[in-house]
Amino acid sequence: MTTVNEKVLLERRPRRGRPRSEAAEQAIVEAVLNLLGQGSSLAALSIEGIAAEAGVGKATIYRRWANKDALLLDVLQRAEEPEPTLAGDSVRDDLVASLEFLRRTALARRSRTSLAVFTAELRALPELHRAYHAQVIEPRRARMRDLLARGVALGEIRDDIDLDLLGELIVGPMLSRTLLRPEAPLDDPTLSATIVDTVLQGVAARKAVRH
Amino acid sequence: MTTVNEKVLLERRPRRGRPRSEAAEQAIVEAVLNLLGQGSSLAALSIEGIAAEAGVGKATIYRRWANKDALLLDVLQRAEEPEPTLAGDSVRDDLVASLEFLRRTALARRSRTSLAVFTAELRALPELHRAYHAQVIEPRRARMRDLLARGVALGEIRDDIDLDLLGELIVGPMLSRTLLRPEAPLDDPTLSATIVDTVLQGVAARKAVRH
DNA sequence: GCGATACGAGACGGTGCCGTATCGGAAATG
DNA sequence: CATTTCCGATACGGCACCGTCTCGTATCGC
Numbered sequence A, B: 001m002t003t004v005n006e007k008v009l010l011e012r013r014p015r016r017g018r019p020r021s022e023a024a025e026q027a028i029v030e031a032v033l034n035l036l037g038q039g040s041s042l043a044a045l046s047i048e049g050i051a052a053e054a055g056v057g058k059a060t061i062y063r064r065w066a067n068k069d070a071l072l073l074d075v076l077q078r079a080e081e082p083e084p085t086l087a088g089d090s091v092r093d094d095l096v097a098s099l100e101f102l103r104r105t106a107l108a109r110r111s112r113t114s115l116a117v118f119t120a121e122l123r124a125l126p127e128l129h130r131a132y133h134a135q136v137i138e139p140r141r142a143r144m145r146d147l148l149a150r151g152v153a154l155g156e157i158r159d160d161i162d163l164d165l166l167g168e169l170i171v172g173p174m175l176s177r178t179l180l181r182p183e184a185p186l187d188d189p190t191l192s193a194t195i196v197d198t199v200l201q202g203v204a205a206r207k208a209v210r211h
Numbered sequence C: 001g002c003g004a005t006a007c008g009a010g011a012c013g014g015t016g017c018c019g020t021a022t023c024g025g026a027a028a029t030g
Numbered sequence D: 001c002a003t004t005t006c007c008g009a010t011a012c013g014g015c016a017c018c019g020t021c022t023c024g025t026a027t028c029g030c
Helices: A022-037 A047-054 A058-062 A068-079 A091-107 A109-124 A126-153 A163-180 A191-201 B022-037 B047-054 B058-062 B068-079 B091-107 B109-124 B126-153 B163-180 B191-201
Strands: none
Touching (some): A047 A068, A068 A126, A163 B191, A191 B163
């Protein structure tokens, strides 16, 4: 594991000679996701194992990526779904949409494993961790902060709660279910709305009316 | 990494000859926790590294544990704090106490890393994962379920929410902060109460009174 | 003191992996 | 057809580690 360069892929593409196989490249990326989906840890992934899973020679991998870190970072980035576009009509609805995105990401079997793998294992791979955090986690949290701040400004959300804590109240339950209960149902499309509405309304029993 | 036997420790203690050094045993356990606390991943721990950190020969480790898995499982079990005793006066207070326990567990630098390491990395170590889940995670969740059920029975908590979801609403935010924000403050002793009360009361802005 | 068992240190064979190099063959350009 | 580059396969040197074993020494029961 050496340094991850800014430019991850080797991109010199000569015009003469046999072109690189797009199929091989896809097979390599697929193989990494397959192995992660089968429960492999990030650190346990080996180039030789990936090559075998992909039905590819090691040289075919090293022709495209400089080293293992570069390959893994590239695959992790490709695996990210695009963030959802938020309608903006209601902060509540946008929160549900954001959480739905997280749920679907977690639902995909591969990503589900990946999420768990990322959060902890990346810690042991500092270069990878730094890059992934800066390029994926942090922008996502910034979006959530903006959304919640809009909710406060519009009067949908109490203004006496720390914005970071608010985000954790929303995201935490989905994270808890994904990480701590690997067997828990995650395919209920109403789960996100239930979480958001429950966090908004509160859990305490009430005698008074809600509005 | 071979199978973890039911009996983890080798426990034949002959009465003749030099007795085993209790100091060495403690140094070994300490060394594992130290390395985890320094950010090492579970999979990256090596017997040789542990022995060096502990200032101990490898044979001294293998004299006590059958293999690496047995050592790690034993250390993980020892590292668990006892669950807090719940006063039982108010479910809200007991929830705060339970969450405080989780916060303190996460706060300890070693445990903080360990928690992150466990949740994801254990996945790649199936024997370890199964044992840890059954012996630590599941009992903890059962306690939380009982506590929440009491809250529902006593009328402190709404009766129209799934108990598992309730638990996730409480535990999730702390988990989120611990795992996704390694730099976030976790040493605020009022954090647990803030989370519990916010989840109980809800996040939505209200015009009506709360009672 | 003597045998038994422990200690730290580290040698040892074996395994698995990294990243490079080489093979014969395949697929492109010109 | 000659050249170039890629292909899968695999050999290679090097490294880190596992779990066993052997040193010379220390500490116990008897």
